[in-house]
Amino acid sequence: MLVNVRGLPGGQSFKFLIVLLALTGLAACRTNKLNTTAAVLKVDSSKAKITWQQRREYIFNNRQLIFSNKFASARFSAITQQNDSTFKIDVLPENEPVNPSPWYAFKVWSAIGRNVYITLNYPTTKHRYNPKVSVNGKQWQDVLPVSIAKDERQASFKIKAGTDTLTVSAQEIISSADSYRWMDSIAESGNLNKQVTGHSLMGKPITMLTSKGSNGKKLVVVLSRQHPPEVTGYMAMQEFVRTVTANTTMAIKFREQYQLLLWPMLNPDGVDEGNWRHSAAGVDLNRDWENFVQPETKAVQQAVLNIVKQQNAKVYFTLDFHSTYYDIFYINQLQNPSASNLPGFTVEWLDAMKKSIPGFSPQIKPSGNGGNVSKSWFSRKLGAEALTYEVGDNTSRNLLKLKGRIAAEEMMKKLMADN
Known part of the structure; x- marks a missing residue:
């Protein structure tokens, strides 16, 4: 029985081939190779430890109704037809144990306009993300209402299917290709260089953008999308980056x-x-910032250390964008604050944000910097002021953009005043 109506705002299994790929072939975008990048990449399929989806089209009602997960960022594990218009979709993770971030995304189209009733079924966790729909992948709308089972292991809703393909997803879809295109677009401003600092386990570029204009002695590092479903954090990062790379007087x-x-x-x-959370290796990348076993985190570590050494530079501030149920800032609690390159900066910056955003009171959670997450490594190894900014899943998109912009503006003001 389904209760508690909520309306929050808001193929086949395969094995990798072991291939040799030239870097120029991997990067569809224009890139300059950093000297930390090897000339040839080996893709090691033995390190892939996730359950692969069966990517295909699922055909029902004499080919009149079709579901598909044959696209980037799609996920569902099985679909079962209950009657001519009702379907159960199982949502399972890439591997376990895993944090409860049950991502799903699929496409549906119909030969005739019809109502389609869908129940998302979570065998191992509870419902988290209310669905969004889009016909063009750019504008998204919340699906309302959504009925949640008492144990929260099922969520049911209705969509209108037609000849235009409808995408249903836990959050807005921003694939790696979308991100690479976005990096190209902001690099075209002329204020940024673009470099491939390494590759993922599956051979995709780990791309770094670097700003121009300084002597390279003072560094600010920004990270995003370590965890796949954390789209709101990515959106806030985009606005932050747009602001610090703009042609405004302050940014210049x-x-x-x-x-x-x-x-x-x-x-x-x-x-x-x-x-839901992991890399192709089945690993939480934001728990690999101590041993650096994974190629993605290792690419960042090596690039940062090389730049610091080659430019005789210091990292003053590191901001890692994530998402969770609500806005929260995880900061480092240092036993010796004087070990920081800029003692007290993070708290003062957050206070400035609070004063600049009406009604905003940042929830701050300090933790020791001995852990294996990015903020701890940047603090412990490089003396940076560093934090994890978790943006709420259901934060309005206008508000998260405002917070991203204000975060960038107050950071620039504070850093320029302190140095």
Whole structure:
């Protein structure tokens, strides 16, 4: 029995081939090779430890109604027809154990306009993301209402299917290809260089954007999309990056003092496979910032250390964008604050954000910097002020963009004033 109506705002299994890929062939976007990148990449399929989806079209009602997961970021595990218009879709993770971030995405179309009734079934977890729909992949609308079972292991809703393909997804879909195109677009401003610093397990570029104009002695690092479903964090990162790379007087002056090192898409494999949290290796990348076993995190580590050494530079601030149920800032609690390159900066920056955004009171959670997440490594190894910014799943898109912009503006003001 389904209760508690909520309306929150808002193929086949395969094995990898072991191939040798030239870097120029891998990067569809224009890139300059950083000297940390090997000339030839080996894709090691033995390290892939996830359950692959059966990607195909699922045909019902004498080919009158079709579901598909044959696209980047799609995910569902099985679909069962209950009657001519009602379907159950099982949502299972790439591997376990895994955090409860049950991502799903599929397409549906029909020979005639009809109502289609869908129940999302979660055998191993509870419902988290209310569905969104889009006919063009750009504009998305919330599906309302959504009925949630008492144990929250099923969620049911109705969509209108027709000849135009409708995409149904847990959040807006931003694939790795979308991200690479976005990086191209902001690099065209002339204020950024673009480099491939490594490759994912499946051979996709781990791309870094670097700003121009400074002597390269003072660095700010921005990371995003370590966890595939965390789209709101990615959106806030986009607005942050747009602001610090713009041709405004403030941003130009800031880039004369500080060099930006930006990695917008750290887990392209997980994003494109529709993973709940992990990489193609079945690993949480934001728990690999101590041993650096995974190629994605290792690519960032090596690039940052080389830049610091070659340019005799310091990392002053690192901001890693994520998403969770609500906005929260995880900051480092240092036993010796003087070990920071800019003591007290993070708290003062958050206070400035609070004063600049009406009604905003940041939830701040300090933790020690001895862990294996990005903020801990940047603090412990490089003395950076570093934090994880978790953007709420259901934060309005206008508000998260505002927060991204204000975060960038207050960072620039504070860093230029302090140095």
